[in-house]
Each structure stands twice: as structure tokens, then as C-alpha cells.
Amino acid sequence: MAKPLTIVFALYPDVTHLDFTGPHQVLCNLPGAVAIGASALGGSIEAQGLVFGDLARLADIEFCDVLCVPGGFGCTDAMADPVYMDQIKRLAAGARYVTSVCTGSLILGAAGLLKGRRAACHWAWRDMLSLFGAIPDPARVVRDGNILTGGGVTAGIDFGLTLAAEIAGPEFAQAIQLNLEYAPAPPFEAGRPETAPAAILELVMARRGSQMDERRLAIERVARSVGL
């Protein structure tokens, strides 16, 4: 019987669900894994129309080996919620690995955990990491000490396999990869602003438009309030 390995996914309303379902599907296969979905209040949260129920209350979790903070449009509300942020700080302090996917790294930043640390983030939000004293890194998975961060959304799967290899060894991680048939074959090459056709990038930026300005202002407010 493997020693328990407690992995906490710290969720919040309007999280991007694939940010955590990707790594959850990878990491729940680790020896002894107890993968827990949790939120500030417990109960359930909604994400893009899917409802995640039976969540633990973060305050009720004594300790975790891995803390994973996903991203999503709800991240700005989450980082302004002291109940949520206090638990992120507490659990991170005792965790062996402090991790995030996508804009989850901005939450780690707002918790003061990324000062002087390199971190990944969704490409459209990445530069905001510097508001929290972090060093934005364009890599898909970034390791700095015990902090592992993944880039936008689907990077969570690559992050998950990287962490799986770190914890259980590369053979184990490869067995998980084979079970999940993770041999990606995207039908287009538009996954990064550097490779997407210019017209696609313009389309995405135009749609995000004023929404991104508002998000940036919200994140700047948080950064000022936490004195980073």
C-alpha cells in the first residue's frame, strides 16, 4: 500500500475546468494519490456550465503534498477573496509542490508565493505576473524550486505528466501517458500567438478587448493591495 499522496485542486467559481481536469486525470493515477477538489466554501461550483459537486472546504484540509491552483476568468475574484487566499497561503506553506495551471499562477503571485520566481501563465495574461514580482516565462511547464507552473489551459496535461515523472519516476509517467493515449495531433498550429495566423490572433485579441483591460485593472488593484 503506497503512502497517501494528497493532491488538492483549489477551485473557485468560473474556473476554466480543463485547467484542472487535465492534470487531475493524470495525477489521480499516481501511487497512493488522493486527489481532492476543494473550494473556499465547499459544496459545488459551476464552470462553463458544468457543475463540480461534493467539494471539500479548503479550511477543512489539514495538509497537502501537492497544491494545484487552476486558472480561469474567475481568478480575479478568487485573488480578491481573503477566505480563499488565506487557505492558498496556508496549504502552500506545508506543501511539497506548489503548482498552478494557466492564470492560476497569478493567484500564486497574489499570495506572495512567486517573488523572484520564474513562472508560466496563459499567454494573454503572462506579463501580469510581473505585477507580483514574478518572472514571466514562456515555457509550457516551468519549474523554479518546488514551484511548478503550466501555461494556458491545455498545458495542464503536460504539467501533470512532468509532475508525475518528478513524483513517481519517468516510467510511471509514461505509463499514464500511454493509458491516456496522449499523442496529441492538433488539426491546426494555432495554439500559440507565435504560431497562429496573424488574423486569428487579431480575432482573439479583438474579442477579448475591453474585457482584458478590466481584468488587468482588477489584477493591478490586487497587486497594490497586497503590497507587491
Added chain:
Amino acid sequence: MAKPLTIVFALYPDVTHLDFTGPHQVLCNLPGAVAIGASALGGSIEAQGLVFGDLARLADIEFCDVLCVPGGFGCTDAMADPVYMDQIKRLAAGARYVTSVCTGSLILGAAGLLKGRRAACHWAWRDMLSLFGAIPDPARVVRDGNILTGGGVTAGIDFGLTLAAEIAGPEFAQAIQLNLEYAPAPPFEAGRPETAPAAILELVMARRGSQMDERRLAIERVARSVGL
């Protein structure tokens, strides 16, 4: 206001959650998309420790444009459940696209929907498609008429983008890809039996061992009972 596009994910207990959260995250962005999680009884189902709540009851859904059936170890129980299977047949009959990810294609097969059709499936289960008169295809995403099927688990993302391009055009699909930062960079090349180190494949097959034999017997029973 875009015309509604109803996408139903037909879930069941012990589904592999990434089979449907991957394509859900892609397809919920389509113009007018109403992406519904549903099950035979409605309510909630558990999958690898995550609880999906507020599910619709399949019988209460009048019609869908896209029916998507995910895979998972629960697929053998699902295909033996007449309540679930009757709804799959009913919704498939009216759908513009009948789709699956991973072993979800075996469920489509058990519903009699794949006779003489090419289909994808998780590599370890793929040959069982022929029990239902389907033609196993090793491609990651397979199209045969209005039937689109994806391979194992993570193929659901590639399937989702392929279907998104089909429905809303390649530009729209690429914009979704960029938003999801889908530029995968697996840390290993072990995602297919053809590329995985031999020792990894042996490890995975040894672990699946007798479990796979039981599953095959269960699926053979279903194939006999439906006269395929």
C-alpha cells in the same frame, strides 16, 4: 444571436472525465452552444473522485445537434443499461453529429450505430469495435458520414477542434485553439503503443491484465445480446 447549438454529453458512472471535459471546453465556445451534461437518471455521477452534478436526465432532452458519448471503465455497465442505451439511440437518430471519445465508440457500436462504419477507439480496446460490425481505425479522429469518433482520452481535444472547424469554420476553431493555448508539448513520446518504449507497453498491459479479459467478455456478451 446565434441559433442554439445543443451539444449533449451522455455521461455515466465511472466515465473517464477528461474524455468529455476536453471536448466540452472546446465546444462550449461555439456560437450559440448549449453544452449539456446528462445521464440516464440525471442528478450526479462520480468519475475518478470528481463529482459532476446538476446533470440533465437524458429522457428529458428532446433533441440535440451533437451527441457525444465519452469512454471509461463504466462503458461496459453503460452499454448493458437499457435506460441509457434507449436514449443514446433516440438522440442519435435526430442528431446532426453522432460522436464519441475513447471507448465511447463501443457504446455507439452497442447501440447499432457503427455497422460498416470506420471508428476510432482507445488503442487497448480498439479491436473490440469489430464485435459491433464497425471497422477499427487507428487515426486520432475518424469521420465516417455524420459520425465523428476520437481515440483514447486526450484525443477528445483533437476531436473537439475538428468538430468545431466543421461546425463553425477553421478560423473559429483556431481561435478556440489559441484561447486554450493548445500547443501540446508532451514530456515523453509514450502516448501510443507504437511509440512507447516496449517496457512501458508491457507495464501497462500487465497492469490491465485480467481486467481487460473481463471487459472483453462483458462486451462480447453485449454484442451477442444485441445480435451484432
